[in-house]
Amino acid sequence: MDRVVLSYGDSLLRSSDVALLDAPHWLNDNIIxxxxEFLASTLAPSTAERVALLSPDVSQFIKCCGKDAPDFLQPLELPKKDLILLPVNDNAGTQAGGSHWSLLAYFCTVREFLHYDSSPGTNTPHAQLMARNLSSILGGNPHYREEEAPTQHNSYDCGMYVVCVAQALSEQYFRGCTNLNLQNITPQYVTQKRTEWKEIIRGLSSHSKATSAH
Known part of the structure; x- marks a missing residue:
């Protein structure tokens, strides 16, 4: 039985989703x-209002339809954000799917998109399309650049690299770091993070059950 493990904000995780945190599995839209959503909730309020960590479904919508439906994205107030982080998938359709994840980051202060791909070059066309569509919403003509990123050493950790890089960027950027450091995101670090995220989910699930029991 694929039971519900956790309901958290807009996220609903089932046992089959959480099982993907065990190697050698590829993370799906639900886990990412x-x-x-959890990373956004851990930011200080003054920081949280300046950053947007967009869900995979919203990011896919921006890639496929964003420039044609700006009203749909208006509530997100993206032009007011200092940092926007978007998971990129190589799926060409509007539905969930695909086989590779990467991360697109928009830095407002320098008006630049940086694409972090743990398998360099794999998702470039998809990230460029997403950046073009988002540019029409943000206004102006931001620069796009492929950024050096930690490299995966297997065929299944791309989603975990997206999560790890997103966490590092959101934490370092708002500490005023001018040179963002991703060197600690090694294969060993990514494997460790799989375990840590399982523990986070387990803790939230236990707390939710304890709260509902009272």
């Missing part, structure tokens, strides 16, 4: 969406 939850991690982004």
């Amino acid at each position: 969406g939850f991690t982004f």
Whole structure:
């Protein structure tokens, strides 16, 4: 039975989703969406209002339809954000799917998109399309650049690299770091993070059950 393990904000995780945190599994939209939502909730209020960690479904919408439906994205107030983080998938359709994740980051202060791909070059066309569509919403003509990123050493950790890089960027950027450091995101670090995220989910689930029992 694929039971519900956790309901957190807009995220609903089932046992089959959480099982993907065990290697050698590829993370799906649900897990990445939850991690982004959780990371956003851990930011200080003054920081949280300046950053947007977008879910995979919203990011896919921007890639496929964003420039044609700016009203749909208006509530997100993206032009007011200092940092926007978007998971990129190589799926060409509007539905969930695809086989590779990467991360697109928009830095307002320098008006630049940086694309972090743990398998360099794999998602470039998808990230460029997403950046073009988002540019029409943000206004102006931001620069796009492929940024050096930690490299995956297997065929299944791309989603975990997205989560790890997103966490590092959101933490370092708002501490005023001018040179963002991603060197600690090694294969060993990524494996460790799989375990840590399982513990976070387990803790939230236990707390939710304890709260509902009272």
